[in-house]
Amino acid sequence: MPQASRTKKPDVKVVILGDMNVGKTSLLHRYTERKFKDTISTVGGAFFLKQWGPYNISIWDTAGREQFHGLGSMYCRGAAAVILTYDVTNWQSLAELENRFLSLTDTANTDCIFAIVGNKADLTDTLAHGPDTESERGDEAQPEVTCPTPPGTPLQHKQVSREDAVALYARVLRYKGLEEKDCLPAETVCFETSAKTGYNVDVLFETLFDLVLPSILKKRSEGESSTVDLETPMEVKRTKAGCCA
């Protein structure tokens, strides 16, 4: 897995939004550190820089708690892709995407790509108990570190079906005034994942990175980079909770 580059400006920005506790930070830890580790509820936001081939992608993690709601539109500014994340065992977390988070994306790029991600699939689907099964990993890939679910673990009730996610995607396009026929098909951008086992996590991020490449090339040809300059290392204050402020 290509290492993150610490010096160059990001070429493109991806933002992950969703209610608290759906697993946004855990998905990013799984993808960037190949680990499923304890998390603290995110305060404000944090970002990860990911080198994708010759490109640098900034992935912004955001706080789901209501008290940080206002920051969401700032994080979405100039985003080329937004990951709308819910918990498959929690219907309300899907409803919150439309009620609370969709409007934050008004500051994203007009050609922003939207992914609808149902996390915690390991709790409801034995298929998600193993590691990432759908991504074709090159042999240079680091072995997927997973926490497979012990066999016989009772499944929880799945409150949100794939059809519900596809229907939400159609409403997101309508909200954006887009015609479904002109946009990526739902099956390309609707995922069920498990940050715990690694199921579908690589394929989620790497599908999105490939999908945002055209907007990187477009920006490079226009000679602009609309995202934050990371040249000057910024002082990261940590709160007592250990989160980035």
Ligand SMILES: Nc1nc2c(ncn2[C@@H]2O[C@H](COP(=O)(O)OP(=O)(O)OP(=O)(O)O)[C@@H](O)[C@H]2O)c(=O)[nH]1
């Ligand atoms: N079983 C299971 N638990 C998960 C998964 N992803 C996250 N969790 C757990 O869900 C809880 C919340 O995870 P976080 O990653 O902190 O959630 P978040 O969306 O970042 O929450 P905020 O930062 O408060 O917005 C933690 O206890 C995680 O261990 C998953 O895929 N499967």
Ligand SMILES: [Mg+2]
């Ligand atoms: Mg978080």
